[in-house]
Amino acid sequence: MRLSRLLLWTTAGAGACDAVTVEELAHNVSRIESLREIKDVTSTFAQLAQFGRYADMAALFAPEGTLLWGNTSIQGPEAIKTWLEADAGDMNGRLPGSLDTMVLTTPLVNLAVDGKTAEGRWNGWRFQGDGKGATRMRGGIWENEYSVTQEGRWEIGVMRYHELYEGGYEGGWRNVGGRDFGLVPEFHYSAEEAGVPIPRGVAGVVGEGPEGVGLGRRIEDLNDEDEVRNLQHAWGYYVDRRLWGEVGELFGSHSWGVVRVDNVGVFEGPGGIKEGLERWMGGEGLKQGVLNEHLIFDTVVKIRQEVDENVPDAERMADARGIEIGLVGDQEKGTASWRFSFFQSSFVRRNGIWQFLNVTIAPLVVANYSDGWGHGGVMPASTVDPVLLDYTTRGTNKPIAQTATADSFEELSRRLSRSYGYEGAESISNAYGFYIDFIDGAACSLMAAIHHPYANKESPFAGFYHTRQRVLEACTQAYGTSARPTRSAISFHWRPQPVIHVSQDGRSASLRARLLQPATDKTAGTIRGGMYHDQMVLDENGSWKLWSLTIDEFYWTMNSWKEGWGGVEVRDKDAPDQPPPRDLVRQYPPDLWLNEMEGEREVGFMGGRERYVSWPEIQRMWFGYRNPVSGGVPENGSYWPGCVPCYQHKPEWGMTKHGWQEPPTGPTLVRAMFAPGNGSSDDGTFISVSVSPGPGEVVEGVVRLVGEQVELEYVLTEKDEGRVTFELPRNLSGGFHLLEATFSGSNRLKPGRDMIDLTLPGGPGSRLGD
Numbered sequence: 136m137r138l139s140r141l142l143l144w145t146t147a148g149a150g151a152c153d154a155v156t157v158e159e160l161a162h163n164v165s166r167i168e169s170l171r172e173i174k175d176v177t178s179t180f181a182q183l184a185q186f187g188r189y190a191d192m193a194a195l196f197a198p199e200g201t202l203l204w205g206n207t208s209i210q211g212p213e214a215i216k217t218w219l220e221a222d223a224g225d226m227n228g229r230l231p232g233s234l235d236t237m238v239l240t241t242p243l244v245n246l247a248v249d250g251k252t253a254e255g256r257w258n259g260w261r262f263q264g265d266g267k268g269a270t271r272m273r274g275g276i277w278e279n280e281y282s283v284t285q286e287g288r289w290e291i292g293v294m295r296y297h298e299l300y301e302g303g304y305e306g307g308w309r310n311v312g313g314r315d316f317g318l319v320p321e322f323h324y325s326a327e328e329a330g331v332p333i334p335r336g337v338a339g340v341v342g343e344g345p346e347g348v349g350l351g352r353r354i355e356d357l358n359d360e361d362e363v364r365n366l367q368h369a370w371g372y373y374v375d376r377r378l379w380g381e382v383g384e385l386f387g388s389h390s391w392g393v394v395r396v397d398n399v400g401v402f403e404g405p406g407g408i409k410e411g412l413e414r415w416m417g418g419e420g421l422k423q424g425v426l427n428e429h430l431i432f433d434t435v436v437k438i439r440q441e442v443d444e445n446v447p448d449a450e451r452m453a454d455a456r457g458i459e460i461g462l463v464g465d466q467e468k469g470t471a472s473w474r475f476s477f478f479q480s481s482f483v484r485r486n487g488i489w490q491f492l493n494v495t496i497a498p499l500v501v502a503n504y505s506d507g508w509g510h511g512g513v514m515p516a517s518t519v520d521p522v523l524l525d526y527t528t529r530g531t532n533k534p535i536a537q538t539a540t541a542d543s544f545e546e547l548s549r550r551l552s553r554s555y556g557y558e559g560a561e562s563i564s565n566a567y568g569f570y571i572d573f574i575d576g577a578a579c580s581l582m583a584a585i586h587h588p589y590a591n592k593e594s595p596f597a598g599f600y601h602t603r604q605r606v607l608e609a610c611t612q613a614y615g616t617s618a619r620p621t622r623s624a625i626s627f628h629w630r631p632q633p634v635i636h637v638s639q640d641g642r643s644a645s646l647r648a649r650l651l652q653p654a655t656d657k658t659a660g661t662i663r664g665g666m667y668h669d670q671m672v673l674d675e676n677g678s679w680k681l682w683s684l685t686i687d688e689f690y691w692t693m694n695s696w697k698e699g700w701g702g703v704e705v706r707d708k709d710a711p712d713q714p715p716p717r718d719l720v721r722q723y724p725p726d727l728w729l730n731e732m733e734g735e736r737e738v739g740f741m742g743g744r745e746r747y748v749s750w751p752e753i754q755r756m757w758f759g760y761r762n763p764v765s766g767g768v769p770e771n772g773s774y775w776p777g778c779v780p781c782y783q784h785k786p787e788w789g790m791t792k793h794g795w796q797e798p799p800t801g802p803t804l805v806r807a808m809f810a811p812g813n814g815s816s817d818d819g820t821f822i823s824v825s826v827s828p829g830p831g832e833v834v835e836g837v838v839r840l841v842g843e844q845v846e847l848e849y850v851l852t853e854k855d856e857g858r859v860t861f862e863l864p865r866n867l868s869g870g871f872h873l874l875e876a877t878f879s880g881s882n883r884l885k886p887g888r889d890m891i892d893l894t895l896p897g898g899p900g901s902r903l904g905d
Contacts, residue, residue: 157350160548164353166250166333167551168529170558171360172289173253173281174242175526178433180291182458184237184261185477185499186521187227189219197282197290205298225265232266232511234500236475238432238458239277240631241565245324248334252292253281254323256569258629259296260653262460262475264500266511270304274653276320276569288527299625300655304507307696308660315621315657319573326584329566330679332558354547356438356529357554361635362489363436363453363482366763368632370480370491371431371459372647376756379409379419384765386491393493397519415496416463424466424751426691426700428664429474430651431632432458437524442483446492451484456524459496462662462691464504464701466751471504471701472513477521487888488802490764495519504699552641559679560635560644560671567681568628576611577618583607587672587680591726591780591788595686596742597717598725599780601788605726612723624656630667636760638796639880642673643682645777645798647759650688662700663692668759670778672795682790683778687740687757691750703751712746727780734783736775761801761829768830776800776829796882800829803887807840807876810860819862822891824876826857828884837879842872851878869897 176195183192193216196202202209202218209218220227228235237259244255257277264270280293297320302308310316328334366385373381383405386392394411395401402411413419416427434457442449461474476499481492497519502508563585570582583606586592591601592609600609629651637644650665665688672682693700713730720728729743737743739755748754757773768774775782777797781789791797803826810821826834834857840847844867849859873892880886 157544160544160551161350162250163333163548163551163555164350164357166246167357167554167558168353169246169250169253169283169289170244170332171357172526172529173244173246173255175435175524176281176289176291177239177242177255177257177279178435178457179523179526180294181237181239181259181433182435182456182477182521182523184235185228185458185475187223187229187233187235189223189227190216192216192219195291196294197292200291201293203293203295205296223263225267226263226269226271228499230266231516232264232500234262234264234266234475234508236263236458236460236499237261238460240432241568241629243324243329243562243565243569244332245328246333251283253289255279255281256323256565258568258627262508264304264508264511266509268509270507270509271301272304272308273298273301274308274655275299278320278323300653300660302660304509306659308655310623310655310657313657315623316625317621319578322569324566326566326570326581327676327678329585330559330563330674331677332562333555335677350547351543353529354551354554358550359438359451359453359484359489360436361554361557361637362484362763363438363455364434365634365636366482366489366491367434367436367455367457367480368431368634369760369763370494371429371632372634372756372758374412374416374429375427377412377417377420377427378769379412381762381767381769382412383408384762384767387485387764392491395493395495395519397495397497397517398515417465421753422467423705423753424464424701425753426462426464426471426751428462428691430460430462430649431478432460435524435526437526446483448485449483450487452492453482453484453489454524455480455482456522461501462700464699466701469701471699473500473502473504473508474498475500475508477519479519479522486805486890487886488764497521504701549639549641553637553639556637556641556644556673556679557635559673560637560646561633563671563679563681564630564633564646564648564667564669567684568630571628572625573622574610575614575619575622576616579607579610579614579616582610585681586684587674587682589788589793590680590682590684591778591785592681592684593686593729593779594717594719594725595688596714596729596740597720598728598731598742599685599785601726601785609719609723609725613719624654626652626654628652634760636798636800638798639882639885640796643790643795643798644671645669645759645800646671650686652689659696661693661696663689665689666756668757668775668779670790670798672790682795683781683788685779687754689750690754690756700750705751706749713743714741714747717742727785732780732784735772736779736783759800763801766802766804766827766829774830799883799885800832803828803878803880803884805876805878805887805889807874807889807891809891809893819865820867820893820895821860821862822874822876823858823860824878824889826851826878826884826887828857832883834878834881834884836881836884839877839879840874841877842874844868844872845874867895869895 193212202215239257239259241258246253261273276297278295282292298311300308394408396415437454439452459476464471479495483492497517500512501514502512586603588603591599592606630648633648635646646669648667654661668685670682729737739748741747806825810823840861847861871894877888
């Protein structure tokens with residue numbers, strides 16, 4: 136069985152083959168499952184460190200696996216376990232007051248053509264303390280190698296840690312050895328390979344199982360993982376701003392759910408969830424000097440293969456687990472603290488929309504910034520049993536034999552391309568961060584090469600440059616054209632916690648990610664934070680490229696390690712509204728200046744309009760997507776979807792002008808209800824179906840109303856304004872009827888559905904309701 140076009144990770148005519156067979160589709164499913172498992176095995180390595188489970192960490196290595204830590208080489212799981220235990224000593228997360236929180240983030244993983252090996256690059260932190268006064272912090276880059284067993288389980292072959300900065304808590308981190316940095320840790324990928332996590336080519340994959348078996352369910356799992364991961368990451372951004380109303384909506388229309396904060400309490404239902412979060416983090420919203428950053432790392436998602444019959448209306452269920460580091464403070468109260476925690480969440484899918492069911496936050500160490508965590512924390516020890524998720528069963532979820540038509544395989548390929556788009560968008564996002572960290576003339580060429588020829592990129596505090604060539608020339612204008620043999624300082628550009636929306640055809644994506652900027656030099660380090668709002672496209676060669684890149688910086692900063700985020704003074708009210716323009720804008724003016732962008736979008740940002748806002752003042756946070764459950768937008772109007780300069784100022788730069796679809800901004804809400812007058816009259820029974828998109832989005836597509844004796848269809852156009860009313864058949868039998876209303880989706884909108892039931896006279900029962 137063959138299709139007329141290849142929809143997975145290629146555009147028309149661009150792939151290594153021009154058709155997809157069942158076997159090839161099965162290979163592609165296995166490859167994406169492999170990418171996910173490689174990321175999960177690495178995140179699990181980090182999660183285990185929080186509990187000093189070094190034997191379990193070592194067991195993730197292949198029998199001949201190697202750990203290269205700086206100049207130290209350790210081979211084999213038993214030797215790796217012994218080294219990890221000795222290296223940690225009493226800073227092992229097991230002893231009272233001890234801490235060992237490791238994060239491995241911003242993955243860029245490339246699978247080999249044969250599907251049996253892979254390489255990956257990560258940023259990493261490690262925070263340790265023994266509870267008796269000793270502390271240690273480390274940061275660097277990991278370049279790892281992976282291999283798959285005959286049983287289909289991925290293992291770590293080589294874990295290679297490049298030490299870049301370290302230090303004790305009191306003095307903060309600094310360059311390792313107080314030295315200049317030399318060569319950049321070698322990239323395992325080229326600029327072209329950065330956007331191709333799965334290479335083109337036909338090769339078998341170990342352990343993929345019978346041909347074509349269970350493909351529909353496995354692809355559904357991958358799509359659902361994307362939704363759940365987005366939901367967990369979106370939670371973090373609402374929490375950062377203490378938007379408790381938005382957080383409550385993540386639990387569904389009735390906010391039914393449970394939040395447990397260990398050693399604080401268990402809170403149920405709409406009022407309880409808000410109360411619990413306020414007790415743990417404070418009241419609604421932020422005021423000057425309040426920081427509530429809760430950084431999410433190493434999220435592992437597991438889709439359950441069965442639902443809990445006690446959960447109402449559950450279609451599917453899922454779990455997520457990860458690491459959270461809180462940077463919290465209130466300048467007015469003179470408080471600042473670190474919070475090292477893990478989280479465990481459960482989710483339920485209802486009417487096609489995933490929502491939270493419960494969240495557990497388990498603080499391991501909470502420490503005042505002034506004291507650090509060397510002597511433990513200020514809260515009792517955690518009472519939550521950590522339950523790690525089994526990430527190795529994706530390829531065994533094959534309960535459904537796929538015996539569908541050619542059209543259904545085309546649909547499966549399209550759906551799979553969306554999950555591959557998620558991987559491609561994350562990869563090219565992190566490639567940008569890795570290149571810009573070590574920016575110089577050589578890195579300018581690499582950074583520009585991962586942009587599409589018609590891309591646009593913001594240069595901080597200046598404006599947007601349009602086209603790859605202009606992006607390159609702006610960079611070389613600022614940094615020259617030569618590589619730097621050494622450097623004394625680095626400001627990193629981590630891009631963790633992505634929320635990624637992929638277009639319906641899988642060829643474009645919108646991404647929001649943090650800017651987390653650890654900085655280091657020969658004397659001390661700092662951290663500061665902002666936000667990226669980007670778009671990506673799949674080019675004609677099958678490689679993901681950046682289409683638009685916007686950075687909002689900074690939301691919070693620190694001037695020195697000693698003073699931290701709580702020690703930054705308010706900017707003088709008599710200071711100029713904006714600093715003098717960068718040399719760059721005088722020497723090489725942007726195509727769109729930030730201060731030319733009318734409206735609210737760049738108000739308050741440095742280089743933008745009006746007086747810029749500087750921490751500890753609270754900068755406005757913009758959202759490029761709607762609430763992933765309710766579909767709502769922020770009440771303060773901070774909603775700006777898609778390409779930031781294209782939305783109002785440069786529409787000709789938009790991806791739709793160049794043949795790509797605009798990715799969705801959130802759920803499509805479908806509601807079926809009885810027409811006015813309870814829907815029943817002498818003239819018949821009427822069901823009204825409404826389809827609600829985001830602001831400015833047009834509803835076009837097929838609406839169906841289907842039941843055992845009902846099959847109705849209508850094609851919505853713009854003039855229908857998202858609503859159609861169906862008259863039910865006059866010959867419908869009496870009794871109970873369950874009807875499903877569906878919207879097929881469109882180039883911009885996700886599919887959606889709703890259920891409605893009614894009982895007609897002449898059969899059992901007499902109710903008419905929804």
